[in-house]
Amino acid sequence: MSNKTTTKDVSLEIKEIQESGLRVTEPRKKILHIFESNEDQHFTADMIYSELKKQGENVGFATVYRVLTQFEEAGLLVRHNFDSGHAVFELKKKCHHDHLVCISCGKIIEFLDDSIEARQCKVAKDAGFEVTSHSLTIFGYCSECRGNTK
Amino acid sequence: MSNKTTTKDVSLEIKEIQESGLRVTEPRKKILHIFESNEDQHFTADMIYSELKKQGENVGFATVYRVLTQFEEAGLLVRHNFDSGHAVFELKKKCHHDHLVCISCGKIIEFLDDSIEARQCKVAKDAGFEVTSHSLTIFGYCSECRGNTK
DNA sequence: CCGATTATAAAAATAGTTATCATTATTAAT
């Protein structure tokens, strides 16, 4: 995980926090930076906490959870619950997508299938539902783990 | 919720528990009976606990959780985690299905769409995944709640 | 019906997360 930061990156992060209506604080900058410098990766609160500690930061668990929740409310992050009992966060993308989760190594792969999306809308409509969101998660063994579990 | 039980029902429940390799005990019979007499309904551990209390049974929370987990392991029940933070259980059907969840009243509707199922397999295969399970949940407002939220 | 085994209820423990609170940091207005 890289700690290198260009001036551009930092100012962008500050702007994003400001535009969310949140004060620009060290924990918030640091946490957002972890997500921005590791795009497409998914983090638990615990992973963020550990990463901050590793970087020598003095942050509390409460702050991590608070900031993650605030970022989610501000639309910067998206929270997923999968089946693990602990929430997973990722940078909010412009476009919706679903997940493939490896139950062996925890790897998460994103995908989007237009045909599935379209059918979902139809199913909901047929049932009289007004859809607010949907989540599709496929669990299994990724290509790397398939061999090891035999 | 009906408390009526035919002799046939009860003996069937006993048989199911026995065939799972579990001893036939009062809590297990009572819990399985709640599911069998309310087909297609989904229960949390808390709902089962409350129902048992309502029926005048003296059961502990731990027993409810233990039995639900054992029934899941035995293949009698299926556990879902949706996004609520607490597990939901339902009788295991012969066939897989997905869920529409009303975020207003909590109603759960089951559905199955062959086209979605097929695409899921393809997506996983393309990513090199060996699928073990998948869960698709559509959240929204059901037909009854749509009017009330305006 | 007896004895070995397993299940139970109650209580304590645990994991993940959220609330409380005294202190510190941020920001808008000087």
Place this chain on the structure above:
DNA sequence: ATTAATAATGATAACTATTTTTATAATCGG
């Protein structure tokens, strides 16, 4: 830049859903 008002922080306690522990009680093969 300083200050005053406000909000954020870290530490800790509390909380929710669930699991483990333990001493007692129920089950079932013989």
